[in-house]
Amino acid sequence: xxxxxxxxxxxxxxxxxxxxxxxxxxESSVVRGCMVIKPYGFAIWEKMQGxxxxxxxxxxxxxxxxxxFIPKSFFSKEANHVKxxxxxxxxxxHYRLKNDEKTNKIVVxxxxxxEEELIVRPTxxxxxxxxxxxxxxxxxxxxxxxxxxxxxxxxxxxTRLFLRTAEFLWQEGxxxxxxxxxxxxxxxxxxxxxxxxxENYMAMPVIIGTKTEKERFAxxxxxxxxxxxxxxxxxxxxxxxxxxxxxxxxxFDVKFTSQKGKLEYVWATSWGVSTRLMGALIMAHSDDxxxxxxxxxxxxxxxxxxxxxxxKQLEKISEKANEIKSKLxxxxxxxxxxDRNTHKPGWKFAEYELKGVPIRxxxxxxxxxxxxxxxxxxxxxxxxxxxxxxxxxxxFKLLEEIQNNIFKKSFDFREENSFIVxxxxxxxxxxxxxxxxxxxxHWDGTVETEExxxxxxxxxxxxxxxxxxxEEGKCIYSGKPSKQRVLFAKSY
Amino acid sequence: xxxxxxxxxxxxxxxxxxxxxxxxxxESSVVRGCMVIKPYGFAIWEKMQGxxxxxxxxxxxxxxxxxxFIPKSFFSKEANHVKxxxxxxxxxxHYRLKNDEKTNKIVVxxxxxxEEELIVRPTxxxxxxxxxxxxxxxxxxxxxxxxxxxxxxxxxxxTRLFLRTAEFLWQEGxxxxxxxxxxxxxxxxxxxxxxxxxENYMAMPVIIGTKTEKERFAxxxxxxxxxxxxxxxxxxxxxxxxxxxxxxxxxFDVKFTSQKGKLEYVWATSWGVSTRLMGALIMAHSDDxxxxxxxxxxxxxxxxxxxxxxxKQLEKISEKANEIKSKLxxxxxxxxxxDRNTHKPGWKFAEYELKGVPIRxxxxxxxxxxxxxxxxxxxxxxxxxxxxxxxxxxxFKLLEEIQNNIFKKSFDFREENSFIVxxxxxxxxxxxxxxxxxxxxHWDGTVETEExxxxxxxxxxxxxxxxxxxEEGKCIYSGKPSKQRVLFAKSY
Numbered sequence: 016x017x018x019x020x021x022x023x024x025x026x027x028x029x030x031x032x033x034x035x036x037x038x039x040x041x042e043s044s045v046v047r048g049c050m051v052i053k054p055y056g057f058a059i060w061e062k063m064q065g066x067x068x069x070x071x072x073x074x075x076x077x078x079x080x081x082x083x084f085i086p087k088s089f090f091s092k093e094a095n096h097v098k099x100x101x102x103x104x105x106x107x108x109h110y111r112l113k114n115d116e117k118t119n120k121i122v123v124x125x126x127x128x129x130e131e132e133l134i135v136r137p138t139x140x141x142x143x144x145x146x147x148x149x150x151x152x153x154x155x156x157x158x159x160x161x162x163x164x165x166x167x168x169x170x171x172x173x174t175r176l177f178l179r180t181a182e183f184l185w186q187e188g189x190x191x192x193x194x195x196x197x198x199x200x201x202x203x204x205x206x207x208x209x210x211x212x213x214e215n216y217m218a219m220p221v222i223i224g225t226k227t228e229k230e231r232f233a234x235x236x237x238x239x240x241x242x243x244x245x246x247x248x249x250x251x252x253x254x255x256x257x258x259x260x261x262x263x264x265x266x267f268d269v270k271f272t273s274q275k276g277k278l279e280y281v282w283a284t285s286w287g288v289s290t291r292l293m294g295a296l297i298m299a300h301s302d303d304x305x306x307x308x309x310x311x312x313x314x315x316x317x318x319x320x321x322x323x324x325x326x327k328q329l330e331k332i333s334e335k336a337n338e339i340k341s342k343l344x345x346x347x348x349x350x351x352x353x354d355r356n357t358h359k360p361g362w363k364f365a366e367y368e369l370k371g372v373p374i375r376x377x378x379x380x381x382x383x384x385x386x387x388x389x390x391x392x393x394x395x396x397x398x399x400x401x402x403x404x405x406x407x408x409x410x411f412k413l414l415e416e417i418q419n420n421i422f423k424k425s426f427d428f429r430e431e432n433s434f435i436v437x438x439x440x441x442x443x444x445x446x447x448x449x450x451x452x453x454x455x456x457h458w459d460g461t462v463e464t465e466e467x468x469x470x471x472x473x474x475x476x477x478x479x480x481x482x483x484x485x486e487e488g489k490c491i492y493s494g495k496p497s498k499q500r501v502l503f504a505k506s507y
Numbered sequence: 508x509x510x511x512x513x514x515x516x517x518x519x520x521x522x523x524x525x526x527x528x529x530x531x532x533x534e535s536s537v538v539r540g541c542m543v544i545k546p547y548g549f550a551i552w553e554k555m556q557g558x559x560x561x562x563x564x565x566x567x568x569x570x571x572x573x574x575x576f577i578p579k580s581f582f583s584k585e586a587n588h589v590k591x592x593x594x595x596x597x598x599x600x601h602y603r604l605k606n607d608e609k610t611n612k613i614v615v616x617x618x619x620x621x622e623e624e625l626i627v628r629p630t631x632x633x634x635x636x637x638x639x640x641x642x643x644x645x646x647x648x649x650x651x652x653x654x655x656x657x658x659x660x661x662x663x664x665x666t667r668l669f670l671r672t673a674e675f676l677w678q679e680g681x682x683x684x685x686x687x688x689x690x691x692x693x694x695x696x697x698x699x700x701x702x703x704x705x706e707n708y709m710a711m712p713v714i715i716g717t718k719t720e721k722e723r724f725a726x727x728x729x730x731x732x733x734x735x736x737x738x739x740x741x742x743x744x745x746x747x748x749x750x751x752x753x754x755x756x757x758x759f760d761v762k763f764t765s766q767k768g769k770l771e772y773v774w775a776t777s778w779g780v781s782t783r784l785m786g787a788l789i790m791a792h793s794d795d796x797x798x799x800x801x802x803x804x805x806x807x808x809x810x811x812x813x814x815x816x817x818x819k820q821l822e823k824i825s826e827k828a829n830e831i832k833s834k835l836x837x838x839x840x841x842x843x844x845x846d847r848n849t850h851k852p853g854w855k856f857a858e859y860e861l862k863g864v865p866i867r868x869x870x871x872x873x874x875x876x877x878x879x880x881x882x883x884x885x886x887x888x889x890x891x892x893x894x895x896x897x898x899x900x901x902x903f904k905l906l907e908e909i910q911n912n913i914f915k916k917s918f919d920f921r922e923e924n925s926f927i928v929x930x931x932x933x934x935x936x937x938x939x940x941x942x943x944x945x946x947x948x949h950w951d952g953t954v955e956t957e958e959x960x961x962x963x964x965x966x967x968x969x970x971x972x973x974x975x976x977x978e979e980g981k982c983i984y985s986g987k988p989s990k991q992r993v994l995f996a997k998s999y
Contacts (some may be wrong), residue, residue, distance in 0.1 A: 043636070
C-alpha cells in the first residue's frame, strides 16, 4: 500500500477529502449535499455523543424529542430567525406518490397537497417554543433544561464532508428560565462545557468568545462560540451557545407567573454542536499518513497485529496476544486483535496508521522467545520494544501521553500562528500569508468596518474573546477608538 | 390528586391516551400525526436503545448513518417495495422559501424546485443498497452487518401516540451476505434478539413466527415477527426481521465475486424495532393507577420521599435518605430522592405511582427513631416496613421479584386469553368476545381465506408460529386441509 493521501502541502483541501473517504469516515451520497457516515466514522461520533451526553446530564439536562417538520408559518414569527433560515429550507409539499398510468412511472400525487407546507427543521427553536407554551405556566415549571439529538437540514449550496452538509447530525439544547441572569449563566455554562470537551477530549485548544452582531445566530441577543485553528491557518467555529433573551417567548407568547405573582415572558437559551466536530477533529491533528485520533475518542485505542508464518505460530502468538488484550481491557483500554489471514502485516500497519489508531502493537515469534512486544505510537510514529511484563503500565501511561502530546502540538501550533497586529498593512500581509492564522487586532465595533475588512481580505471576526485584557487602542481599519482586541481569521 | 385516568374497563383506548399524556411520556404536536416525546418518556426509550444497541454490537453489528432523503426514482426499482410505501410518503419538492412582497408573507420560492423530488425515508433499503453497490465487490467484503438509529416518516392517516405516528424513531439493521443460508440465519438471529429483549427486559412475553405472504414486508421473501398480547385482547406486532433474498441486490445491481471466482448477487436482511415498543410496554403492564415499569427499563428504579415537619426534621431525614441512596447506588440501583418542598408527600406518592416507578420508599421522623423505612412496590401496591439495615438486600431482591412478577402476570394473562379453536362458529364467538385474545386455528394457506376471515371478523393472521407442533387439520373457514395452526387476533 503506497501513499494514499494527497499531502497537506500539495493541496490541503484534497488531503482532507482523501482522508475522510479513505479512512472510512464518510462519503458523499447520491443525494446532493448529504453524506453517508461510515461505520468507523460513526463509531467516533458515538464516542463524542456518549461523552457530551453525560456532560449535559451532569449539568442537569434531560433529553427529549420534537418533530422533524415545522409548519411554514412558524418561521415568520421571529423576524430575524426567518431571515437566517428561509433561504436554505427543504420544503415538504405533498404526502403521496402514485403510479402515472400513461408513463407507468412513479409521480407525485397532486391531489395530496398539504394545506400548509412543512419545513424540514434547520433548527428547532420555533417548534420547541410552541410546545413550551403548553408546558410553562409558573416559576415552578422553570428552569426547563432540555436537549435533543437529531438530524437537521440546511440546503447549503457548497458542501464538504462533515464541515458543511445539507443534512447533519447534532444536538440542540433549548432551555427556559425565569430570569435574564440565569439564562445568560446557562449559555455561558454550556459554552464552557463545549470548551472542556474540545480541549480535554478532542485535544483541540479553543478560544471562547462572543460573536459580533453580524455573525450572531438568527434570533439571538448574544452568541458565545468556541473557535479552533486548523492546520491550514483557518478558523473553525466548533460550537455555539446562544442567549436568546425573550425573543422566542414573545414570538410564541410564553409567559410564566413569577414568585411574586407577576406574569412575565420567559428567558431562553439554545446551544449546539454537530458532526462538524468530526471535521474539526480530523483537521486538527491528522498528518500526511492519515488520521491521528486522541485516545479518548478512538473507537479502539490499541491494535495488536500478529507477525507469523503458518498456523502453529499464529496459535501461539494469538494466545499471548489475547492474554495481553484482556489485561489491557481490565484497565478500561479498548483493544482490537487483528488476526485476519486475508491481509498481510504490512497492509495492516498502513491501514491502522491511516485510521489513526493511537497505539499499534506487533508480536512475532522472536517476541515470544524474548517475552517482548513492539509498540508504535501514531502521533510521533516512534517504535520501541518493551518487556511483556510491563505492558499494562507502559500502555496506560502512553495513552495519557499521546492525549497530552496531541493537545500540546495543537496548542503550540496555534501559539505560533497567533499574531498581535497593530495596523492594516501588517494585517493584510499576515492574512494573505499561506499560513493564515489568528490575528488579534483592534476594531471600532461597527458592522461597516467588519464588512469592509471581510470584502478586502476574506477575514472575519471569529469572536470577541472572553479572556481578554481590556486594552484601549485604535481600529486598524478606521483609526477610531477601540476598547479591546478581537480575533480575526479566515474561516471554514 | 384524585383519579386522573379513565379506567381500562370504561374506555381502554382513552385510558391509554390519558396515561401517555399524564405520565409525561409523549403528546401530540402541532404537526399532524407527529408526536413530542417528553423527557420521562424519552428516558425510557434511551434505556431501550442502550440495551438493544449493546445486543446488536454483541452480535457483530456496527452503526452507520445514511441520508434522510431518498430520490423518488429509487422507489420504482423494487416493485413490491414501492407498492408498500408510495401511498404514505412525505415529498420534498422545493429547497427555498422567500418573502412574498405583495402579501408580506413567507411563501415557497417556485424558482427553487428540485429536478427530482426527494422522499423523506419511510425505511432505508433503497438508499442503503444503492450505497452497498459501492462497498461490496468480493466475498471478503461480506458479511456487512450494519444498523442505523434514525427517524422515519410514513404519512399514516390514523395516528396514535407511539403506536402509529407519521414520524417515529427506530433502528433499522441492513445486512448483506454471500449465501442464502447465512442471510436466513441472520434474520432468525435478530428476531431472537428482539424476543430476548421483549421478554427479559420489557417483561413482555411474545410469540415468534413468520408472516403470511399478505402481511409480509414490501420486498421481503420472509418476514419474522414477534407478537405480544395487550390487555384489551389485541395483538401488537413488536418487531420484525426480514429475509429479503436477492431482491434489493437485483434492484440495485449489487454483485460480489465468490471464493470460487463467480459473480453472484448478494443476499440481504433488514430488521427493525421502533418507538412503537413504548406503546407495547405501556399497554402490557400498566393499570388504572398509571404506568407499571419493569425495573430494567425504569429511568429510576427507586424513589425516596421524606415525610417531615419543618426544616430541622428534613435535614435529619435527608441525611439518612442520602445514606440509603448511596448504598443502593453502589449496587447499581438508580435512585431519586425527591425533597422538593413545592409538593406534599401525598402528591408525590400519586405522581410516582402514575409514572410507574417500581419501588417507592418513604421515611419519616418515626422511622428515624425505629431505624425503619417504608417500602411500597408499584406492581402489587403492597407496602411493608423494613429495618434500615436490611435495605440493600431487600431492595435488590425486590427489584428482581418485580421484574419477574410483571412478566409472569403478562404471561398468565396471555395463557388465559389464548384459545385453540376448531371451527368458525367458535372462532367468531371468541373473537367477538370483549376480551379478544390469541386464537390458534387451522387455515388453508390461501390469501382468499385470510381476507374473507378479516372482512368478516376483523381478525388477521398475526403469524405462523415457529414453535409449532406440526398438526394436520382442516381450515376453519374453507374446510380444506391444513398442516399447522396459525395465530389469529385483532391487532393494533
